[in-house]
Amino acid sequence: MKRLTIKDIAKEFGVSISTVSKALNDSYEISVSTKEKIQKYAKENNYKPNFNALSLKNRKTKTIGIIIPSMLNYFFAQVFNGVEKVANKRGYKIISCISNESYKKEVETIEMLSNGSIDGFLLSLAEESVLKNDFSHFEDVMANGTPIVMFDRVAEAIQCDKVVTDDFKGAAKTVKYLVKSGSKNIAFISTISNLKVGKKRHQGYLKGLEKANLPINNNLIVNILDNDYKNYESILTPIFKANKIDAVIATDESSAIAAMKVAQKQGHKIPENFAVVSFSNGILARHSSPKMTSVSQHGEKMGATAAKLLIDRLEHKSKETIENQTIIIKTDLVERNSTKKSL
Amino acid sequence: MKRLTIKDIAKEFGVSISTVSKALNDSYEISVSTKEKIQKYAKENNYKPNFNALSLKNRKTKTIGIIIPSMLNYFFAQVFNGVEKVANKRGYKIISCISNESYKKEVETIEMLSNGSIDGFLLSLAEESVLKNDFSHFEDVMANGTPIVMFDRVAEAIQCDKVVTDDFKGAAKTVKYLVKSGSKNIAFISTISNLKVGKKRHQGYLKGLEKANLPINNNLIVNILDNDYKNYESILTPIFKANKIDAVIATDESSAIAAMKVAQKQGHKIPENFAVVSFSNGILARHSSPKMTSVSQHGEKMGATAAKLLIDRLEHKSKETIENQTIIIKTDLVERNSTKKSL
DNA sequence: TTGAAAGCGGTACCAC
DNA sequence: GTGGTACCGCTTTCAA
16 A cells, blocks of 8 residues: 555665665665675565655656646647657656636736746746736746746746747748739737737738738738637628728737638639738637638747756756747648749 | 745744744634734745645645656547646646656656655556456556556456446447447447457447347458558458448547548448447547437546546545545437438 | 765654 | 654755
């Protein structure tokens, strides 16, 4: 019932616990015969050093905490996957919490885990925290020596390692791509206009238009603030009716799908005379009709990179502080059938 | 830099560590004035009792381990959400691992966490473990006194708490529903025929036909073994061509969407003369065209129930063993536009 | 080659 | 009302 401890083994062989400890760690101080029998016994009886005792002793837990805005968001699930792979490979466990975009939950989670439960944090800001622009909870933690790596939704004001998507270029390149395949009236639909990543995409869109010598038409820039996807179609319908539009760039899949449906209802043919591109390249893009051309943000790669950054920092032997770095993950356009194939 | 300990506080006030400990725990033994100043100081300096010290002392971690086959599966993400909510509310952390349907990974994870890292497990079997039918790794853990609660994909051979979907009834009821709205040639498409949940749905389907006095046509029972969703359409196309089909029940969303597309390509009108219902009620169902009628498995509820079961067991004071229980989550049909509305 | 003991950060029993 | 100390399980230094 109870787990085997080093003490039990010591009693079994009538030796001291230090002997057992050393034997299990294959110390040169212990005779081969003693080591062998102790190791054999330990293995046979499935001995495992107690995690909490080790963590207490070593002052590190080989555990990282991850705070994610939502797990139902495919992109974040991909990031999580990437994190999990790297962490697992390097022997780290993951304690995961969902902030649900709540500032309060984010703060509470940070608090809860700042008691030696974890060695470092991986996190993407909750929307509410971004709006509040309050990041002091992170500073407290970092002052305690717990490193943080932020991904995707990062706080510029906080000095820490970061992994972000190249949202600006991703959007600009998309405009270029659409223009090349004949679009002239490109709408931009954003459901995340309050987030930095949303703003960057917006700016990239504007830059793309500028470079293509296309005019900016504010009527074609749609910021959806309602976050119930069910309303997207009714929000877009009048806009699509009132304006001449032949292409859409959406910041997320749900609104892109809504755009496709509205366009189709209004008689446009996708991709013949109407193109749709969405950010994030998730599961919806692959299953929509037609399948959607997407700006891939490489969620898994982002997660893997963030995890690597954090673990490297945790394990950095030399005392010299490593410079904080920001790694930018380039986006890629995944061409499917909601746009005309470029030649 | 370093975190504040009880010892630091004791030194600060020139008292013993036991006094500090008691003061912080608001013991009646300590004078009000001492308690006040110590508590105040602790709060101001952001003192937090060390997690590992507590866990070591108490022999419990207030942490549960969850092993999930995949986080990219919306259903499992929903389950995770439910788990997270309950765990959080009751003060538990979650260490999460993805098995990726791999037996090896499942075993390794169990091993890795069976060292006092967690108080109990929540898990859904990896497909490979089901195929191997090898569950001894669970027995080892449970013999060590670590409770396991299985959800969705459970092992009948293992005695533990379980939370499952009523797959049989869910499928049978769906047949009834389809028959009522006029379908006579109902196909059953499964991508999980090797899992118990898949078999149950299959049986439920057969039972539904029987009750409706409809013949069983084996040509209409399609087990897709290829798990690349990209091939689903080409697998279904010849089958749909060769058989008279007016409705489809699919075990998962991807194959349901493929079925919709194939049916539409072959000229069927959904829902007018062709109906589609899918299990799991995830994100695809809500975004397909038309939106898909689904058998909701209430993922969040399943996760919440499983977490509650585990935590209740962990915190059960009395020594008497609680009976293992299996909780069945009833399915619900969520009517959307891929079926004719029932009256 | 082996063992005693201190210490990691707490709690709790017992003595004063 | 306060303090001493053993203990949780393990590592590591130092002594034997």
